[in-house]
Amino acid sequence: MSHNQQAVELSQAECLHLLNETFTGRVVHTHNALPEVEPVAYVMVGTSAVVRTAPGSSLANTLDQTIVAFEVDSVSSDLCDGWTVTGVGSAVLVTDPCRYLAGHSLPPAWKDGDETSAFVRIRLQLVHGRRLTTRPATVPAGADGVETAPAAWLWTELP
Numbered sequence: 001m002s003h004n005q006q007a008v009e010l011s012q013a014e015c016l017h018l019l020n021e022t023f024t025g026r027v028v029h030t031h032n033a034l035p036e037v038e039p040v041a042y043v044m045v046g047t048s049a050v051v052r053t054a055p056g057s058s059l060a061n062t063l064d065q066t067i068v069a070f071e072v073d074s075v076s077s078d079l080c081d082g083w084t085v086t087g088v089g090s091a092v093l094v095t096d097p098c099r100y101l102a103g104h105s106l107p108p109a110w111k112d113g114d115e116t117s118a119f120v121r122i123r124l125q126l127v128h129g130r131r132l133t134t135r136p137a138t139v140p141a142g143a144d145g146v147e148t149a150p151a152a153w154l155w156t157e158l159p
Contacts, residue, residue, distance in 0.1 A: 005080075010129035015085045018072070018129065020044045023108060025072035027051060027122070029091070031058040041107040042070075049087065049122045050094060052107035060118040065090045070122050075132065085129035087122070094119040 010018070027038050038059050040051040049070050053059045068091045075082030094100050097119040109117065 006133050007130045010131055012127055015127045015129040018085050022072055028069040029062050031062055043104050043107050045104055047124050051120045052117045055118040063091050063093050080134045083131045087124035088126040089122045089124040091120050091122045094121050
């Protein structure tokens, strides 16, 4: 039996729950007029993602209420199951991270001993996500009753 890939839209509550379940993601921002994707460690504070980056990095330097995209996912290595959540919001440099993150863990550093960090808050204004699942597919049998071709993996784009 073959399987088809199916994408199911997630509710905003499900998206926020998944964002709280992991600590690495990607920020998409503009650097020198070109899009740049940067992997980041983060923690959620309410509906804001607080990311850790290096002082002077392109991410830390391109802010001032800049609109950025934030993406987190978890997909199995065989691409059969997983989820993806994307958010869009304005990013600002956190000037007092100890005060702002009081009661929350700091996002982990990318390397041991990296104590010099800048923190960026992304106030997520739009959030959407999809869960990828596999489901059995019926494949028409040939005249001899044998499946003639496996079903294709479907990555369904939802509105």
